[in-house]
Amino acid sequence: MNYTYQYPHPAVTTDIVIFSVRDNKLQVLLIKRGQEPFKGSWALPGGFVRIDESVDECAKRELQEEAGLEDVYLEQLYTFGAIDRDPRERVISVAYYTLTPSAHLTPAAGTDADEVQWFSVENLPELAFDHTEVLRVARDRLAAKMEYSTIGLQFMAEEFTLSQLQTVYEQATGKTLDKRNFRKWILSLDLIAETGKRFAAGAHRPAMLYRIKEPDRVEIIR
CATH class of the missing domain: 1.10.10.10 (Winged helix-like DNA-binding domain superfamily/Winged helix DNA-binding domain)
Known part of the structure; x- marks a missing residue:
């Protein structure tokens, strides 16, 4: 039977941070948004979770649709839920991150992106949404892991x-x-x-x- 909830539901998205070291610099893969909001701005790959998929499945699908990448190992990073993080509606995002040799990847702009490009983390363009904060958290996590692991x-x-x-x-x-x-x-x-x-x-x-x-x-x- 159908059930009507008393409270409104927030939407759920995923955002993906892909790190690599290229030209002796730590770099991150960004996409240029092909639609509003923030059309033409650089952002992390990601998108809305469909009703019939898990957040892990969504992250992998969005990575393929926006950056043309498949078979990339992803680790959940953090959940971002600031009230005003998306101008469209109340959106909660589950962020993922990974690190990989760039030689293993052949990124290409997909259906939801106009362009895909590597950027040095020290020389980033202005990012859409709260992706500057997402990237900061991912970099801090990466640095902490590197301190004690292989x-x-x-x-x-x-x-x-x-x-x-x-x-x-x-x-x-x-x-x-x-x-x-x-x-x-x-x-x-x-x-x-x-x-x-x-x-x-x-x-x-x-x-x-x-x-x-x-x-x-x-x-x-x-």
Whole structure:
């Protein structure tokens, strides 16, 4: 039987923060909105939860529809529920975040976006809705996780140098790390191995390339 609720219902959306390290900078994927409100403004991928889907399903669908991305691991970040966060109606958003090598992604604007682009987190355009706050919370969570976990390895390509890995940790945490201590720590975990190949950049001495020994042992975001 049908039931009429006494109280009005807020709408529910999802927003997705995708981090990657590109050109030695921590970057985030944004879409240019193709419709009002905030048409033409940059925003995080996301959208309204349908009545017949879960919030997890919505996040994955919106990521595909707006950024052309599939099979991306997403972790729930936080629920944002400020009363005036959306000019259309009362909207509560469940935010997600992830980190991945950009080489694994081929973003493309979908049906609900005019453009999709990577931006440095240090040089962002003005964002729609409360997405500046969503992104701040996601970056704080990422930095905190990087302080005590190995999730930085998720950013890496199949082969990488220790300097490249250290850059990832420095970009994600916003801190300069001691080279010797960082290398001692990461090698002590026994998660990476030398490939026998070296990487030459400029006039510097070629650096040893490493690989992840057992990808399943690398901690995912949670």
